[in-house]
Amino acid sequence: MVPIRSIGSRHAERITAHLLALEPRDRYLRFGYSASDEQIGRYVAGLNFERDEIFGIYNRRLELIAMAHLAFSVDPELQSCAEFGVSVLALARGRGYGARLFDRAAMHARNEGVQMMFIHALSENTAMLTIARKAGARVERDGSESEAYLKLQPADLDSRVTEMVDEQVAQTDYRLKVQAKKFWGFLALLQHVRRAAR
Numbered sequence: 001m002v003p004i005r006s007i008g009s010r011h012a013e014r015i016t017a018h019l020l021a022l023e024p025r026d027r028y029l030r031f032g033y034s035a036s037d038e039q040i041g042r043y044v045a046g047l048n049f050e051r052d053e054i055f056g057i058y059n060r061r062l063e064l065i066a067m068a069h070l071a072f073s074v075d076p077e078l079q080s081c082a083e084f085g086v087s088v089l090a091l092a093r094g095r096g097y098g099a100r101l102f103d104r105a106a107m108h109a110r111n112e113g114v115q116m117m118f119i120h121a122l123s124e125n126t127a128m129l130t131i132a133r134k135a136g137a138r139v140e141r142d143g144s145e146s147e148a149y150l151k152l153q154p155a156d157l158d159s160r161v162t163e164m165v166d167e168q169v170a171q172t173d174y175r176l177k178v179q180a181k182k183f184w185g186f187l188a189l190l191q192h193v194r195r196a197a198r
Contacts, residue, residue, distance in 0.1 A: 002097065004104045005170035007054040016044045018064040021089055029125045030087045055104050057097055062177055065092040068101035070109060080115040086128065099131045106135065107163050110152045119148040
């Protein structure tokens with residue numbers, strides 16, 4: 001199990017660091033254009049943490065190695081729709097994090113009453129389109145871009161309880177990682193003081 005936690009505005013700096021760490025090709029695939037550092041900064045500043053949902057996977061050093069953005073539609077005619085975007089650092093690829101983030105976002109969207117989740121991606125972003133297809137999405141290609149549509153089942157008791165348990169596990173995992181990092185930092189400080197005393 002990979003703990004995936006919901007991320008709030010307090011983690012904006014880590015979100016920025018994650019996106020800035022993406023290689024140029026990955027930035028291009030994530031945003032659909034070669035996003036500059038400034039554009040990434042504007043993207044993060046424009047995130048609506050009240051309306052949308054951001055999910056993340058952290059390593060032991062509390063680095064955000066994979067994240068997803070579930071953006072809920074603001075169009076009154078499309079209120080039951082949400083868009084999904086994901087990014088995974090190169091060092092964390094091949095572990096299925098993108099698919100797990102997609103599943104977590106789909107469950108949350110379903111529990112929020114979303115009926116249709118969609119992905120807008122470059123047609124060359126085969127990893128993202130493969131995730132969508134495996135989830136049962138219909139993919140339509142239009143030249144260099146593709147749209148994937150996934151019809152979501154209504155929420156039920158199982159989806160609500162599963163999401164609640166998954167979030168609690170992820171929050172506990174994160175707190176343990178924070179405590180471990182502080183503990184190792186304290187030990188390193190003690191060792192430094194001992195060396196200095198000698």
